[in-house]
Amino acid sequence: MRIGIVGFGVGGRLFHLPYVQAAAEWELVGVVARSESTRDALAAAAPGVPAFASLDALIDAGVDAVVITTPPATRRELVLRALERGVHVVADKPFAPDAETARELIAAAHAAQRTLTVFHNRRWDTDLVTLQAVLASGELGPVWRADFALEQDDRTVLDQGPDEGLLRDLGAHVVDQLTQLFGPVERVDAHLDWIGTGERRVDVGFFLGLHHASGVFSAVSSTKGARRDDRRMIVIGREGNYESHMSDVQVEQLRAGLTPSADADVWGLEAEERWGVLTTGAGAVRVPSQRGDYTEFYRDLHRALAAGETPNVTLEQALHTVAVLDAARASALTGERTAV
Structure with missing residues (x-):
């Protein structure tokens, strides 16, 4: 095609x-x-x-x-x-x-x-697909809550204006990730960090508390204005916890001159020293990196179009993500928990 x-x-x-x-x-x-x-x-x-x-x-x-x-x-x-x-x-x-x-x-x-x-390419992030494998193993038992962070020290790529801001930018990614893991969100508690005034006012950081219909509670924070870089995924279940601080693997590889086509053997794999740790009653073990590859978005799109089927990222899911972001903005402005 x-x-x-x-x-x-x-x-x-x-x-x-x-x-x-x-x-x-x-x-x-x-x-x-x-x-x-x-x-x-x-x-x-x-x-x-x-x-x-x-x-x-x-x-x-x-x-x-x-x-x-x-x-x-x-x-x-x-x-x-x-x-x-x-x-x-x-x-x-x-x-x-x-x-x-x-x-x-x-x-x-x-x-x-x-x-x-x-x-929503970050469904194929290395840390997310590795976490999905951990959850699929069942070793955490029923999940109670999750703590995610996606902090970037880079104000230069943040557009300013009433329809812009970090919540709609990185927020769209992390909300999509968390709903993929734990299902739709029913209620939101939110705080936004602001810079500028009037039409130039824009949110450069956020903290969201997401109440999922499944009963899981997830907290997610992000900033581009605090001179901070961090990626964190912590999931707590009845039988233990999993903690990951992997890098933004594919972006770093591209900036190092690698490409998913020319370097397929190493593409999307995290270095061993940054592997996540799974801790249960049996002890703590490092979890090998799964392979993340945004190419899968385009392969999936082709498969869906060729078969007349729906792509992995459905319109219903995309609409739900936007509705969660709307609720988060309303919660931040009113100071009240907001239904999606």
Whole structure:
């Protein structure tokens, strides 16, 4: 199948291009890159891949699907236009600024009879897939609660504005991860850290308490404004606990010059010294890293389209994530626990 990427900022360059190229099921038709500097960056990263001036020009070249990875403020119109033109769509996260807009996009996909999905690639993070294997083993017994953190020392990539902020950015990832592990969220307690004023006010940190319908309670925190880097996954069950502080493995590998296609033997595997620890009545053991690979998102999308089935990231799940973020913002503004 033929696919194109719309936008070539950090997301297009680091989180989409290498994985589309690694998925042999897809032919990359081109990238929408309008400025001279962006076209130069594309030529350096992917020699020979054509640059297009617009979404319509890319679709006219003949694609089955497009990936919309432009800034959030431009994403809605592009998703609607791509569906109107009759192609399948991958929308980057945040899927939408609010649940109302998410429902609008879902309705448009149904009306067009085309697949729309959301790039929740961090379902294939190394630490998450390793944790999933631990939970599947049953060694923790019934899970009571979880403590996650995704802290990044990088204010430079945080857009400012009423529809931006860290809650909608990294918050979309961690909420999706936790609902994949423990099921839908019913209620939210939230706190947001703010900088700026007026239309430039933006949240640069958050703490969420998520009450899952399954009975599990999960707490998750994140910041880009506190000069702090940390990834933490702690899960506590009746029979023990599992604690992980793995790195952002795939991003670090890309920045070191590795790619999922050229370095498949080591791709997405954490160094042994950073393996998580499972502690039960039998003692503490290090848990070998599972392989994380965002390429699986694109392989899964191809399988779903070829079979006429639903991709791994469903629209119902994407809408639920946005609704949880809406509830979190409301909770932070009112100081009250908010139902999803």
